[in-house]
Amino acid sequence: MKRTCSVDPWLITEESLQPQDNRLAESLMSLGNGHMGMRGNFEEEFSGDSLQGTYIAGIYYPDKTRVGWWKIGYPEYFAKVLNAPNFIGIRVNIDGRGVDLAHWQVLSFRRTLDMRRSLLTRTFTVADETGHRFSVETTRFLSRKRREVAAIRYAIRPLDQAADIELTPYLDGDVANEDANYGEKFWELVNQSCTVDVSTLTMKTKKTEFFVTTAMNWSVTGVDNPSITHREHDKHVENTVSSRVGQGQSLQLTKFVAVTTSRDWAIEELDSAAEKRVREAKDLGWDMLLDEHTNAWERIWADGDVAIMGDAEAQQGVRFNIFQLHQTYTGDDPRLNIGPKGFTGEKYGGSTYWDTEAYCLPFYLSTMDSSIARNLLIYRHNHLEKAIENAAKLGCRGALYPMVTMNGEESHNEWEITFEEIHRNAAISYAIFNYVRYTGDEEYLAEYGYDVLLETSRYWADRAHYQPRKDVYMILGVTGPNEYENNINNNWYTNTMAAWNLRYTLDVRRYLERHHPQRLKDIETTRGLTAEERQDWATIKDKMYLPVIEEFGVFAQQDGFMDKEQLTVDDLPAEERPLNQNWSWDRILRSVFIKQADVLQGLFFLNHEFDLETKRRNFEFYEPRTVHESSLSPCVHSILAGELGLESKAYELYLRTARLDLDNYNNDTEDGLHITSMAGSWMSIVYGFGGLRIHDDTLHLQPFLPTAWEGYSFKLVFRGRRLRVSVSRDACHIGHEQGKPLDVSVHNCMVHLEQGQATDVSHA
C-alpha cells in the first residue's frame, strides 16, 4: 500500500514531484472520454521514469504470440492495447535549455485531477541553473462533448527576470509499446503535413491497418508577435513559438488536437475530418470547449454519484471509481467495450473480459440510460459468429465467447484460461437476463438475445457429456472463476451456470413462442435448431451434476476439493501472501485457497434461487478459504456478507477495493488502473450496503449503514426513473426525482413513489 495523493472529495492531488512514483501518479491522473485517453504524462520532455501512453478506443495490434509450447487451438496473436501517437507533447525551452523536471530544480509541484470536470492541471515552479525561477500552469481535457477533440493549455511565467522562451507543440508518431512481445514497433507513417496553421500526422498500424490522423493547431496569448516556425521529421510535426517574455509576464499556449480514425471515417476523409474538427475547436475557443465538457460531466454525476458522509477517504475512493468507469466507456458505440486498464496502461492486452458482464454491466445499468448497457450486449451479439468459429476451433458446436478479445476473436493463450475458463459463456447469457430484468426491455430477447442464448446453449450441451454410471451430465477440464485451480472437473459454478443458461434459454423460448412466434421460427430455421436438440437441453439442465460437500452442507467448488489439505487463510503466514507472488504455481493449484469468488459468484448471480441459510453456510465455508488475489473478488463476498447481516465483514471486504488504486494496494497501479474492478467497488456499496436487488420486476433495497460512516447516498436510474437513496443510521430515505410512479421494496416493505416524492423507511 502506498498513498501518494491527498484526500479530497473531488480532487486527486499530488502535492510534490515524486519521481520514483511517477508511473503511479501517471496512472491515477489518466484522462479518457471513451474515444481516447492517456496517462497523466507531462506535456514537456521528461527524462525521468515514465510510461508514456496515449490510447485510442478500438485501435489494437495483433502482436506475435509468445508461448512456451504451442498447442493446437491457440489463437495466432495476442491482441495488444496500442500506445498511439503522442498528441499532448509541448517541448519547452528557456534561454536555450530544455525544461525537464528530472534535471531542473523543482521548487514546487502540484498535479491535480479534477474528477468533477475530468480535468488535469499542473502548477509548478522550476529554477534554471542560475537560480532564476519560472512558474508553469498546465491544463488539459479530452472533450466529453466532442469525442475526437482534446485541448491543452500551457502557461509559463518568468518570476525573476525576462527570458527567451520557446514552446514547441508537436505530434509524434514514433511511439512504441513497452509491452511488445518481440520489441517491435507497431505503427507506420502514412503521411504528415506541417504548417504554422494546422499540422497533421496520419499513421497506420501494421497488420490491422487502423489509420489514425492526429491534427493540431494552437493559439498563443501573453506576448506580442512571437516568432513562429514549423519543422518536421519522420513521423513528427511541430511548431515553435518563441518570444522574449518579461518578468511576471505569462506566455500561454493553447493546443487544440483532433484525433480521427478509420473506425469512424473513410481513409481519404481522415485528414480533412481531423483538420475540420481541430479548426472547429479553435474557433469555439478554450472557454466554450471547456464549458460544454464540464456540463456533460455534470450530467453524469447528477445520475451516478455516490456520496459518503463522515469518511473522506471512502468518498474520494468511490468517486474515483465512478469517474474512471465513465472516462473509459460512454456506451455510444457498440463496437467498443471496457478494457481492464481502460486508457491508463498497456497491460493485459485485449479489451474485453467477462468482467464486463459480471461486474461492469450492473454499474452502467444503474447509473446511465439503458441504451448504454444495451450496447454492451449488442457488442457480444455482433461477435456471435466469431464465437461460433471459436467453439468449432476447440471441437465444439455452438458459440464459445472468447476469454479476451478485441474484435470477437480469442486473443489470449494460456490453455488453462483460454480453452478452459468457459464459464464466461454463461456470464454473457446472464447479462441478457440481468439487462432484461433491470430494464424490462423484453423486446431485446427477440431482436438479439435469443440468438446468443441459443448458440451458447448449444455449446453447453455439446461440452457437457453423459456419465452413465452416475446418470448425470458432467463438465470436465475447466477453470472456474477461481483461477487458482486449473483443469478441474465439475466446477459447481460452471455446471450451475451452464444448466441455468440452458434453462433460461428454454424460458426465453417460451416467451418468444407467445410473443414473437414468427421471429422465433425465423431464428430457429436459420440456426437449424431441432426439437430433439431442445429436448436434450431440457434433459441436460435437469441432470447436470452439481457437486456438494455433504458434511458441510455446501456446494463443492469442484470434484476433488475435499481431498485438498483443508487449511484456511488464517493458517497462512503473512510473508507468504499474496500467494501469487510467493508460491509456485503448482503449489497454488493444489492448495485449498481460492483466488476469487467462485461458488459465491454463483450465489450472487442466482441470488434469488437460494435461501439465506444456504448462502450463509457457503459463505462461512468459502470466505475463510478465499485469498481475494483478484481485484474482482472482494466485492462479491462483500455483497453476500451484507445480505447475511455480516455488516462489519461486508465493510472490511469493501475496503479491499474501495481505494485499490488510490492507495496502490496491489503494488501494480503503475501499470494502469484496475478499471473493471472499480465497478465491483461501486457494487459493494449499492448492492452490498444498499442491498439493491431486482426481482419480480421490482427494485428491492435493504440498506444498512457501515458503522464507520455517518451516512451515504446514491443515485439510481431504473426503468426510466431517477431515484436518490440516502441511508442514515436510522433509516433509508428514498426520493423519486424523475419519471413515472414506481413501487419500490425497501426493507421488504413496498413503497409507492411518484415523481418529486420521497419517503423514509426505518432500518428497524
Added chain:
Amino acid sequence: MKRTCSVDPWLITEESLQPQDNRLAESLMSLGNGHMGMRGNFEEEFSGDSLQGTYIAGIYYPDKTRVGWWKIGYPEYFAKVLNAPNFIGIRVNIDGRGVDLAHWQVLSFRRTLDMRRSLLTRTFTVADETGHRFSVETTRFLSRKRREVAAIRYAIRPLDQAADIELTPYLDGDVANEDANYGEKFWELVNQSCTVDVSTLTMKTKKTEFFVTTAMNWSVTGVDNPSITHREHDKHVENTVSSRVGQGQSLQLTKFVAVTTSRDWAIEELDSAAEKRVREAKDLGWDMLLDEHTNAWERIWADGDVAIMGDAEAQQGVRFNIFQLHQTYTGDDPRLNIGPKGFTGEKYGGSTYWDTEAYCLPFYLSTMDSSIARNLLIYRHNHLEKAIENAAKLGCRGALYPMVTMNGEESHNEWEITFEEIHRNAAISYAIFNYVRYTGDEEYLAEYGYDVLLETSRYWADRAHYQPRKDVYMILGVTGPNEYENNINNNWYTNTMAAWNLRYTLDVRRYLERHHPQRLKDIETTRGLTAEERQDWATIKDKMYLPVIEEFGVFAQQDGFMDKEQLTVDDLPAEERPLNQNWSWDRILRSVFIKQADVLQGLFFLNHEFDLETKRRNFEFYEPRTVHESSLSPCVHSILAGELGLESKAYELYLRTARLDLDNYNNDTEDGLHITSMAGSWMSIVYGFGGLRIHDDTLHLQPFLPTAWEGYSFKLVFRGRRLRVSVSRDACHIGHEQGKPLDVSVHNCMVHLEQGQATDVSHA
C-alpha cells in the same frame, strides 16, 4: 511415413539428391562420437534447404524464455542445444564458379552412412554450365578413439577436361540457432589465427562462457605444387588450395580438425591443445586415424549388436537405433547425458529428460561396461544439490530433479510439465535400483545411491499430504507420464512410484545399516535425517492412496478417469489422428486417450511385484485407450504384450518405433532423430521378444520369435560376462562368450554356463 534411404543391414544410403528431403537425410546421416557430432550437412556450399548443425557435448546456451504468462517458480532460462562453429566446411570452386548442388546439374548422387564404421561418404557427379563433368568423393568421421578429432577427405576429379580447381577448407564461427527464442546469436569471437599450416578459431558462448577452440590443418595429394593462400575475416579462417587439375586426375584434400573446450581444458591451454591434437592427427595420417576409429566401433558392435534374420528392414532399423545411441553417449564423462536429439538437431533444448533413466539406462547396462551406466547415475548424484534447490523453489523439502536440464537446473517452463510432472524423481531412484539389480554393484548405494534416495524420499514425504477423511496420503496436482492429462490428482503411477521410492530407500537403509553403518551415520548426520522422518516415510508408503477401478479390476490412471467419456482408440476417425495435431489441448486433456504408457509404465518398472493376471487386465484396459503419440510409448506396451503372450500385438507395437526415423513416421525427423526412443526400440526386442528380466540376482530370458522373422540374436553384458542369445523358431540358443560361469534362467529353466559353452532351450 516417408522412406528416402535404401534397405541394407549396415548402410543407410540415399541414392539420389532429394533437395526437398535434404533436412531429413541430414538428420539420418548424423555423425557423433560422444564429444561432438553433426548433421549430415555437405562440406561444400549448399544454397538449398538445410539445417546446418554442429554440436558439442555439454555446450549449451541459457536462452531467454518465452512464456505466455510468467508464473512464480519458472526457471529464468530455457537451455538450448547450441549450434557450434562449423568445422566441416570446404568451399569448392571450379573454373571460378562455386560448386552448389542446389544450382549445378547433378548427374548422380549418393550419400551413405556406414553404421559399422560410423563413416559418412558421398559420391556425386556434377556438370558445369558447359556440360563438363566432375566427380566428387567425400568421406568424414569423428574419431571414436580421439574424441576431439575429426577428419574429412574431399576428392574431386575432372572427367571431361582439365580445370582450375580451388578447395577452401575453413572454420566458421558465425553460426546461429534456428531455434533461438528471440533470433539472437549466442557466440562471440575470442581470437582467431590463420596460417597455411594450422589455423584456429576460438569462440565463446555468451552468458555461459563456454570457450571452444576449433583447429584445422590439411594435406593435399594428386597434384604437384598447388598454390596455397590463407585468408580470414571476422569469426572465419580459411586456406585455399588451387591447382590446374588434368582430366582424370584427382585432387584430394584431407582436412584434420580438433575441437577443444573449456569443459576439458584451462582457457589458456585451449588453442595449444587443439593445435597439438590436430598436428597429432595429421602426423598419424588418414589411414591410421580411420583404422583406430574403425577398430573402436568394431568392439562396440561385438558387445551390442542385434541381428535379425529374414527381415532386412527390421535389421537395418535396430542397427540404426543401436548405432545412434552409441554415437550420442559413450559414458566416459559423468558430466554428460543423453539429449533427446543427440547431436542431430536443436529441438527440445536441454540434454537430459527422464528418458535417460527410463529408457536408455537398460540399453547401456546390457551393451556396455557397467561403468558407463554408473556414470549416468553419477550425473544425477552430481546434481543433487541443485535438485534440492529446485524443490525449495517449489516450496518443498528434499530433492526434485528437473524435468529438463543441462547442468542440474530446471530449464523448461510449462507449469504442467516442469512443476507437475514430478514422477521423474522416482525414475531417478528407480535407475539406482535397476543399476544395482543388473550389476550387483551394491557398493554404489553407500558411495552415491543413498544420498539421492534419501533426498528424493524427503521430497515425496513432503509433497504427499494426509487426507484424514480417507486415512490415506494423496498426491494432488500432477502430470503423469501420460502428458495428455495435466494437473490431475492421485495418478496411480506417480503415487505407486513415490511409495516405492520410500520403500526402496528404507530397504537400502537396512542394507547400509548392516554393511556400511559408519557411512550411513555420516550421511544421515550431514543431511539431518531424524528417526521421526524415517517413521513418516514408512507410514506414508503404507498409507499411500492407490486408486483402482473396481469394476474392471484395474489400477486407475487418476481419480477422475472414469468420469471421462469412455471411448477407445477404435472410436477415433483416422483423420483426427494424431490427436496432438488435430484436437485442441483442452479436448485432449478431458478425453480418455493416453499419450504414453502410464499405469503400464509402472507395471513395467515394478514388473516383479505384480502377477500376470493383474498385468493382463490393465493391459487390456489401457492399451485400447492409448494413442502412443510419444515415441517413447509403444516399447513399454510391446514389452508387456510380449510377457502376456500377445506376440502379434507385441510385434505390431514394436514396429511403431523400430524404423521411426528411417521411415520418418512422425513426419518430424527433419528436426533431428528421436535418440532416446531408440533405446525403447532396442528394449522391445531384448526385453519384449527376448523376455529379458533381472530378478533375484538372476538374468531371466523368455524369448519368442515374431512370426515375420526367421530368427534374431543379440549380445548382452551381465555382471562381467558376455553372452550371446539367438532365438530361432524352436529354441533359444544361449552362448557364454567371456567371463565367470553364470546361471541363467531361460523359459524358467536354470541353465549353468561356463565361458565358451552354449546351450539350447526349446520354446515349448
